[in-house]
Amino acid sequence: MTRINLLPWRETHRQEKNKEFYVMLGFCMAIAAGIGFGGFKYAEDKVAFQDKRNQRLNTEIAQLQEELREIEALEETKNDLLERMDIIQTLQGQRPLIVHTFHEVARRLPDGIYLTDMKQQGARSLVLEGRAESNARVSALMRRMDRSDYFTSPRLEVIKAEDDEQTSTFKLSVIQDNPNAVEEDGDVL
Numbered sequence: 001m002t003r004i005n006l007l008p009w010r011e012t013h014r015q016e017k018n019k020e021f022y023v024m025l026g027f028c029m030a031i032a033a034g035i036g037f038g039g040f041k042y043a044e045d046k047v048a049f050q051d052k053r054n055q056r057l058n059t060e061i062a063q064l065q066e067e068l069r070e071i072e073a074l075e076e077t078k079n080d081l082l083e084r085m086d087i088i089q090t091l092q093g094q095r096p097l098i099v100h101t102f103h104e105v106a107r108r109l110p111d112g113i114y115l116t117d118m119k120q121q122g123a124r125s126l127v128l129e130g131r132a133e134s135n136a137r138v139s140a141l142m143r144r145m146d147r148s149d150y151f152t153s154p155r156l157e158v159i160k161a162e163d164d165e166q167t168s169t170f171k172l173s174v175i176q177d178n179p180n181a182v183e184e185d186g187d188v189l
Contacts, residue, residue, distance in 0.1 A: 097178055100150055101126070108144040108151070112137040121173075126151070128172045135159060138170050145174050152177050 105128070109115065112133035119127045132138045138159060145154040151174040158171040 097176075100178075101176065104148055104150045108141065108148055110137055110140045110144065113141055116169075120176075124176045126174050126176050127157075128174070129170070131167045131169055133167060135168060138168070138172070142172065145172075150177055151175065 105115070105118070113130060114132075115128055115130040117127075117129040119129075121127055132141075138156065142154040142156060145151045153175045155173050156170065157173055159168055160170075161168045
């Protein structure tokens, strides 16, 4: 009779199963390590890509900020030039007013009154100082100034009679008005 010993076969089978298990375990560990390494590399690439994007955005932001500084400098220059243009236009507009002021003062000055000083105070106030042969001539000057298109509200500040002469000194203020001035909405005053 043939003798079959089943014990070594079972032992061999068990060893083969253990080997197979360890091979599968190693294979699964290799696959898990490959997946982990791939995931790590994927995340690393995503972070590197985002860092590149952030660096590009920071570069673009720096360029835009430089352009904004240049634009602000240009705006400031533009505003300065506009202010200068307004001042020049104002001065150009007032140039004829000075001529009209002197002409109107000369036209409104009655006989017997001599001006010694004429000052501009503020934007619209004009102070006239002078000598008059009588108080009536000062009153006539005030009436004439009141009728003028270029002067309004004459106000006598001081009138003083000289002791040794027959003349009086006076100080008169009037408000300058420009009948040709144009209001901001385009209407003539």
